[in-house]
Amino acid sequence: MNAVSPALEVQLVALRELRKSLRSLKGIVLLALTVLGGGSVMYLLLRVVRSFELDELSHVDAASVQIMRLRAIKGFLDSPDSADYLTKVPLILLLLGYLTVSFTPALVALAGFDSVSGELQHRSNRFWTVRVRKSSYLVGKWLGLWIVAAATMLPLHVAVWIMGISTGEITAAEALSWGPRVWLWWLPIAAAWSALVVLASSLVRKPFFALVMSLLGALGLWIVSKIFLFLGHSHPGMERLVFVDPSACVDLVGSGEVATMLVGIGIAAAFAMSALGLASVLFERSDV
């Protein structure tokens, strides 16, 4: 009766997190904000791009537009090699993908900043530590947060697919072909950020500090990543360190090549495991 595997512990903790998050006011507000806010931003972005195309590119032929688009994407990407493949992605879904990646640190931080710190603050975790391994507790929290983030983002993606189809931006076939792929590319990135938020949340007892740490951590990693990218111009090889920011992995995950995609997933997974490993070691040694 008392044998509980770590996998079952993780499952139970994650399921409780899901149940709590998806029924909580915070979860509902976050979902509404994501869908309405994200949908609005997408709509505006699309209008700006289309307006630019109509005003500035109306006299340019389609092939030239495609070349310009490729250059634009290459300029935007940390890994220009993926640009060729990404030009095939319908613009609305490409914009959606990058919007999603850009907002992931904030979304995940808001969804999970109090997942551990909230229980540390009120010592509620004392009810758990006599029943569940601390590492399973953290991994369960991470898994729950990751699934919550994924479940929160999926409705936005579906809404944008519908918006794209209804405005004629994409066909239903494109939406069903590329839409899920763009969402799936984002999942490893969300996993990595979820682990970082769980790490931050397990280090402090005040949820507010966990939120600040998560957001500052994301900003710090983004800055460091950009510094490595900049240094890469004068010191070849340095640009590979851009992946200290897990969001940069999206260029690899969305490259269209299986090997490169696996490298991207691997980097994001390594990031997640490192953050969770560190959180587990520190949490295991800490008093509750």
Next chain:
Amino acid sequence: MSGQLAVRLSDVVKEFGPKVAVGGVTFEIPRGQVFGLIGPNGAGKTTTFSILAGYLAPTRGEARVLDAAPGDLAKLRGRVGVLPQDALLPDDRVGQFLRHCCRLQGMSASQAETEARARLDEVKGADWWDLRTGALSHGMSKRVALAQALLGNPELVLLDEPTAGLDPRVAYEVRNIVKARRGSCTLVISSHNLQELEEVCDAAAILDRGKLVGYGSIAELTSATGELHVELLIRSGAPPLPIEPLRAIPHVKRVWLDESKSSLGVEFGRETELEAVVAQVLPILLQNQVPIRGLTRGRGLEQKVMELT
């Protein structure tokens, strides 16, 4: 560690930076006993309790519960129940919280449901199943926390201040729940309420400033020096008390009058049986027409703790 012991602390030290919260505490608790952890604020009893519960790791020394290190879930899952003192119940519905605890203890979904409902019923909270934990009063929260400590009928139950802040009726009910568990498991109760501990405990450890200053059965603690207390009805114009004849009784070491309590104390050597002392003290008092309201053996736990801390 002998299988007869539920708890063993060997020279346990817990330091928080420069502050020594527990400084070399050693005691053992046999299985099946109701054991009290006693001491004033800052005595180290909650720290000691937290070490037993696995919340805190000792800085030095060794703590063992049920032949395992506290926090060793592989050996202790479901065998130790803990009621933490100041931990807030996690935000959830009462039933779901208890059921989740059961599931984490290794019960199937149906077992968890049955067990959670049974324990909630035991703490007279059967109607609270669907309430949110945040909506519970202090007394209700305490009883739900007690219910979670009793889930799965653990071999060792650790209760930190189980009746603190409760109204007398709820405190009485909680005491009855604890008493009903007597004999079926080992209970360790950390409390300020000395009368309550004296009522329910078989033995106790008294802590003061992180040190163990008293340890033994309640009978030993309350009569360690061999004392007889005679409650008197003091009236004006009453004849003087026969202090000198009482002092002359063999093995009596000290006789004193506590006027504030209308009580006459007689301290005697432990080699003498209480009954023998009573047989000699009473005739002297009666011969001198001293009105007697009652006799009590030894000292109350409260008095003992006051002396030691």
